[in-house]
Amino acid sequence: MTRDEILQTIVEILSESFELDPGEISPESKLYEELGLDSIDAVDIFVQLREVTGRRPDPQVARAIRTVAELVGFVESELAAKAAGLPEPDAELPE
Amino acid sequence: MSGEGFGWVLDGMPHRPPMRLIDEVLEAGGGRLVARARIGEGHVLLGERGVSPLAAVELFAQAAAALMVFRAGPGAPPAPGYLLGTRKLEMHAERFAAGDELLIRVTEVWGTGPLAQYDGELLRDGELVARGSINVAAG
Numbered sequence: 001m002t003r004d005e006i007l008q009t010i011v012e013i014l015s016e017s018f019e020l021d022p023g024e025i026s027p028e029s030k031l032y033e034e035l036g037l038d039s040i041d042a043v044d045i046f047v048q049l050r051e052v053t054g055r056r057p058d059p060q061v062a063r064a065i066r067t068v069a070e071l072v073g074f075v076e077s078e079l080a081a082k083a084a085g086l087p088e089p090d091a092e093l094p095e
Numbered sequence: 096m097s098g099e100g101f102g103w104v105l106d107g108m109p110h111r112p113p114m115r116l117i118d119e120v121l122e123a124g125g126g127r128l129v130a131r132a133r134i135g136e137g138h139v140l141l142g143e144r145g146v147s148p149l150a151a152v153e154l155f156a157q158a159a160a161a162l163m164v165f166r167a168g169p170g171a172p173p174a175p176g177y178l179l180g181t182r183k184l185e186m187h188a189e190r191f192a193a194g195d196e197l198l199i200r201v202t203e204v205w206g207t208g209p210l211a212q213y214d215g216e217l218l219r220d221g222e223l224v225a226r227g228s229i230n231v232a233a234g
Contacts, residue, residue: 017182039207039208039210040179040180040210040230040232042207042210043205043206043207043210043211043212043230044182044212044230046205046207047204047205047212047228050204050205056205057205059206059207059208062207063207063208091126091203091205091206
């Protein structure tokens with residue numbers, strides 16, 4: 001996937017999942033402050049990105065992401081990690 | 096892990112009858128859990144028209160709670176948890192009736208901190224009657 005294709009995929013995920021206007025989503029958009037998302041929404045985003053990348057997202061990396069551009073960079077690095085055959089990060093699930 | 100010996104999982108859940116809708120844990124391990132629930136005559140959700148299939152959401156949540164107890168291990172203190180909601184739910188039954196036996200399967204999808212998503216399937220007589228994803232919070 002090219003960077004533009006990744007961005008388009010993320011815009012589709014955000015607009016379809018959270019009823020956001022695609023025209024209001026840019027790489028600079030801040031997920032929480034500007035798009036009004038919260039940490040529960042973030043779980044839905046990363047579960048859908050897992051289907052895009054084929055890898056389980058690293059929870060610590062996911063928590064640090066704040067903008068759409070950072071999401072794009074995250075997907076790029078995950079796709080590269082998959083191509084390199086790197087192991088998936090450990091799951092982090094509540095007990 | 097399957098078979099007998101999951102009583103401690105039910106005991107470790109914060110839910111208590113009649114609001115604990117799961118009667119038995121059949122299998123657990125590898126990020127998934129299978130449980131059984133029976134709709135008895137005195138079921139807390141049983142009305143004149145039976146039990147709404149929306150009960151599937153609560154059954155998924157309780158099965159996820161049971162899986163968290165299993166992951167924590169025997170003797171861990173019961174931890175509160177919360178069903179946050181669902182964005183995806185398919186229902187293929189109009190209602191459940193007294194006498195129905197339901198099989199619940201939940202699978203961990205992903206989590207970060209106290210938040211997690213689980214996929215759930217509900218079967219009656221081997222037939223899929225509901226499927227969806229739930230978001231939960233623990234702690």
